[in-house]
Amino acid sequence: MSIYSLYMGCSVPANYPNYEASMLKVAESFELTLEYLNDVACCGSPNLRAMDYWGWALVNARTLALADITEHDIVTPCNGCFGSLKDVYHLLKHDTEYRTSINVELEAEGLEFTGTSRPRHFIEVLYTDVGLDSIRKKISKPLDGVGIAIHYGCHLLRPGDVTEITPEVLSELVRVTGAHVVEYPLWKQCCGATVLPVDEALAIRLARDKLKSMKEAGAAFVTVVCPACCNQLDLQQLGLRELYGEKFDLPILFYPQILGLALGFDEDEVGLGMNRVPAKPILQHFSK
């Protein structure tokens, strides 16, 4: 049994309790103990990084320092939080001068960034610490080979030297559930979430192009591991109907919802009714 410090961020708990609940169920199944990390700050998102790099580095270094005290790795289900934490971790590991300045500030609270606790995305913990074989053994209701397109989310994969996560991590996790991974031309493209405050039309257009590419490649469902990407791909589908007159009807599921169902949890336990585009059609694809 492994213990991790859990950092939820604000977007998952506020907007996607179905992601939070399904992640906790999946973690329990594999005896991963996720302990909520207390007194942590919001990561601020890439927009804080754009406006106030020092403040962004400081709030995230503070969170990392709190995790250091627990001596457990810090785990998050959100690409935005992961990107912020991992980027600041990378900076402080490589730039000793910056690290010293940050630690001078943190000292006022009796904190210090030591780098003991590594920031990790929940799916990478599943892939690395649990492993595909252990997951496979526990799957009681595999999928029937239905086509699922993966939207990885930029800050999960890039910059690669910082995130240290390759696309195989998620694509293998999807395959192990029995699904067929649908390849599509725009698989690397951004969902548009970051520019939403600056240019809404551009952000919506990017989400639309992405959905179109997935749909045309034959995806029946889509999986995501980030609340901001889910906003763009799930919630925006409703707006796209008005704006572009296009109806995609493409259900967007968080990966732990899919894995949770394959492990035998019921639809309420993974909060399937909360997905904006009705996701229940996926239930027909799990073996009885």
Next chain:
Amino acid sequence: MTETGEKKGLPDVFIEPINMSELDRGFRKEIQSMPNGEELSACFACSTCTSACPVANIWEIKPHQLIRMIILGMREKVLSSKEIWLCLTCFECQERCPQGVRVTDIFFDCKNLAAEENMIPDSIVALGKELLEKGQLYIVTADWEREDLDLEPDVPGLSTDAVKRVLGGTRTGRLVKGGK
């Protein structure tokens, strides 16, 4: 100057001359001293970053041009450009740069310098205001959904005071107080 009498539709000036007296020769060093800016000089203007960018086709100034402008010292034009704020931060450019220039990171540095001079979209300052006042970007509104799933009612573990305290003393605090 190009004669435009016979061929209609051609611009008067093909290439806008760069006014040497307006260049800020220290700009390159300024960026290089910022986080992940060191590799800037390695750029040989191959424009791979522009090819990789999903939105460069709607940018007037392309990513490789912005990098070249930084190297030349066109500080004012770069920091006042709308393009730096339209960066998706998807890191596609940075990932593909054959010279290891951290293009996306450098655009973050540019946005920080622009913000310091109050050249920042109101909507971004508004996000800073949210962080300062509420201590988080998203607030739980549908607590019954959390209850249905046996989750605690509020955002677990989050200290809103920490964000308010830290950012109150940094640029975010100054920008929000700056009368927006």
